[in-house]
Amino acid sequence: MTTNQEGHMTTTTGLLTDRYELTMLDSFVSDGSVDHPAVFEAFARRLPEGRRYGVLGGLGRLLPMIERFRFDADEVEWLRAEGVVADATADYLCDFRFRGEIDGYREGELYFPGSPVLTVRGTLGEGVVLETLVLSVLNHDSAITSAAARMTSVAGGRPMIEMGSRRTHEEAAVAVARAAYVAGFASTSNLAAGRRHGVPTVGTAAHAFTLAHRSEVEAFRSQVEAQGPGTTLLVDTYDTPQGIRNAVEVAGPELGAVRIDSGDLAEEAVAARALLDSLGATRTRVVATSDLDEYVIAALAAAPIDGYGVGTRVATGSGHPTAQMVYKLVAVADEPGGTLRPVAKKSHDKVSVGGRKTAWRTYADGLVVAEEFTTDGTVPDGATALQVPLVRSGETVHSPTLDSVRDHCAAALATLPPEALAITGGGAHLKAQPVASPATTTVPTPEGALR
Secondary structure: OOOOOOOOOEEOOOOOOOOOHHHHHHHHHHHHHOEEEEEEEEEEEEOOOOOOOOOOOOHHHHHHHHHOOOOHHHHHHHHHHHHOOOOHHHHHHOOOOOEEEHHHHHHHEEEEOOOEEEEEEEHHHHHHHOOOHHHHHHHHHHHHHHHHHHHHOOOOOEEEOOHHHHHHHHHHHHHHHHHHHHHOOOOOHHHHHHHHHHOOOOOOHHHHHOOOOOOHHHHHHHHHHHHHHOOOOOOOOOHHHHHHHHHHHHHHHOEEEEEOOOHHHHHHHHHHHHHHHHHHOOOOOOEEOOOOOOOHHHHOOOOOOOEEEEEEEHOOOOOOOOOEEEEEHHHHHHOOOOOOEEOOOOOOOOOOOOOEEEEEEEOOEEEEEEEEEEEEEEEEOOOOOOOOEEOOOEEEEEOOOOOHHHHHHHHHOOOOOOOHOOOOHHHHHHHHOOOOOOOOEEEOOOOOOOO
């Protein structure tokens, strides 16, 4: 959704873009090339330093936004008044909607440098205006899923709660919760993510709740009366050991969990577990929060902690460097209905490979060993093709449930060997490599697709 001058939300997404997308479009309309067939691809030239893999996120958010990528009359008039587009382009935008085709990796799939995670086929005009939207969604959400996957991979199966809403933009917080769930987090504190996307929500009380009562015991009693003994009590507002005693006194040995949000979490967890056991609360869980990331979680592996709450480090830039994806023209025709010719950048450190790519992976003993691609649509026998149809004639044809996306992500991560899952510094586990066309099967292009 976008916001108009009065601050009201609108349903179109066309203005979620950079000005230069429309000034390029304006030139294409002017020189007559706007309807020439074209292919654009999104990919990462490299991974952030120290990262060995990426996880694609945001596809389920992006595709509906592409369907709504159009311009209402007020928006077109504003673009004309601002001098962004000329009259002919304004007329073009009045009837604009994406009518092309998109293929891509499934959401939750691994990606590496050079992986063609999204391929947009249509006209030059259709493809060029999508760049900013594609990159803003995929870069943000893929950064979250990639960071969250690293955290879940070292958590040892302990459930993770996403609780970073107060550390980022209010709409970004919803996307963060969804992306973290894709990567294996069990739940979120964000109610909008629960309502919109079906992410399980959890939450009990903050320190302010305890401080609002005359005593910690009164606060705990109020919470237990409202939420039952299975609730989670925050026990470190004043003195953690006494907080644990008060919690068990009020809720009894069936207390669901205690949350610790300060101090040396490893030491605090050991002491909490021992005290809970001595009080007969042997089934009460210990949940740790407080500036956690994959490195802290890995260091806590031996501590008696039953679950983690992660906020700042999953929701903000301190927890996830950019996914570094780019969106480039890789093929274009010189006339409407013409034959596509490959195009590629040659500039230093930004070289790209021209032509529409067909990518696949090969596996040994269930683990990924190579990712390769050709530009003629062929896939070797026994290899696993990576792209699936996403959009046909402007309509989304790929709409998996969020839980199926989450399952796919877990299965993809399971194909990485232990060294690729390590959080110590290292380069990308693989790089997508171009190969000579194998004498194998050609992946059929769906009817109406541009080649």
